[in-house]
Amino acid sequence: MAKVLVVDDDSDMRPLMRVTLTKLGHTATLAARGEEGLQLAEAGEFDAIILDVMMPDIDGYEVTRRLRANPRTADVPILILTARAQAADFDSAIEAGADGYLAKPFEAEVLNRRLGDLLKQAAARRTAEPGPGGHSPSGRVIVVLGLRGGVGSTTVAVTLAGALVRIGRRVCLVDLTTSGGHVGLNLRLAAPTTWANLPAAPDSTVVAQQLLRHDSGLLVLAAPQQPVRLGPPAAAFRATLDALQIFFTDVVVDAAAVLDEATWMALGLAERILVIVTPEVCAVHTAVGTLKLLDTVRRPESQVEIVLNHVSPDHNLPPAAVERALGRPPDLFIPYDRQQPVALTNGTPLIFAQPGAALPAAVGAYAQQLKEAAA
């Protein structure tokens, strides 16, 4: 028996759906508007959502997008049920993040079959079996976040991903930034394919085709090399992360410095979130706000860790002042490393060129902790 939320503005349809679903052994909760549906979905624990497209306040595509962007509802199977049944409507539903599509009018048996399929797929995702190569499909997502910008997030992300590779982890580094593909620049990877090439609903094969391989064995999902206005859509990025978690033990996400759809999605899925802060007033101020914000988006079991990163030899704020402002000590202290600008110029990250240098040594020790935590 499944708990199903039905969102349909048709006052005749709603009781019909209740009767039909009850006969099929499910329980139905009804909403007459998109906004009401969103509120119920947020508040309740539903196994599936059946959603009309044509609704006066918010159409079903937009409702789907918002459900997918919300970590609390991102995984709930969504079946679009509508009288608009053209190919373009189907494409739009899938693009928005729906799992299935059924045209009105419909047979109860067809609804039962379609709903059953979606529930089975969702259950399979939750208890997924080992993926290719015997690796767990629930690879760990680690998000490196620096909303202040200029705090060295990409350096930390590249170094952490490299350190994890060096200790035998299967790692994919995802560059979610929209400002010009800096991971590719750090690693000197030409990026003929980026997340901008991903279709609306990529499967694991398509995702694998977009990855770039660094000589170290690190795989990279690159960002477009030119600045772009928006990151990938939440639904497409969710499907991408799902696929990457099948193949990799660790998916390190270099998040955008803005809270776009994809970054928000990644934060909701992350097991670890590394908030990067430098010892200067604006960065600390942003970090304080970021920590508060993360309480609303992260999974309860995810760990938020503060990384105090010294990107210059000058210290505006002493560590004690940073700790006081943040209300807790940093979890990782990265000293200034004069080799880092040289490594960036040379195109070989320090973690590969000089793993014993101050920066890679600090991040490497943290990577080792991550490996042990995973074991």
Added chain:
Amino acid sequence: MISSRSGVNIDILSEAHRISCRLAVGPSGLLAQLNDVTTSLAEVEDAYFSRLQQPAKIVAHFEAAHIAKGQAVLVVVARREDLGPHGQPRTGYSRVITVPVLMTTPQFEVQGQIEVIHKYDAAELLVGGTGRFVMVFNAAAVATAFPETSFSGGAILVNRSQVEMIAPLPRAKPNG
């Protein structure tokens, strides 16, 4: 079959828009209502309109609207039954022939099957009688200006006054 409110859900395609709406029909059915030459307007409910270049994107919603029948180029229905009694297969002794056709209007290319009595007669189809629309069954329409945009249904009604060309298509040969 589980369906929503009384009335028939239709997609009306004009030169530039797609209007998804519901038309309340009487016992004579949808086809008779649209072909009724004594009224130029059709009153529809729950109308969602989109532009043809983005046919899935809903631009606006109106609880009620009037459609100028003469400007409706195509009317798409999901199932033949939605047309009402006049859209059902003929019974009796008349020999009904199914002819695959291509019809063009300035905005669409429509491919499907028409049903004729005894023989195919383009003049009878396009200028005979008083009906405004001709029925094409199991039909698909492509928007000429946006070839990636297509519509299909159990039947498409084509506004006869907008038809530029009709041509019978060769019948598919059986395999082997």
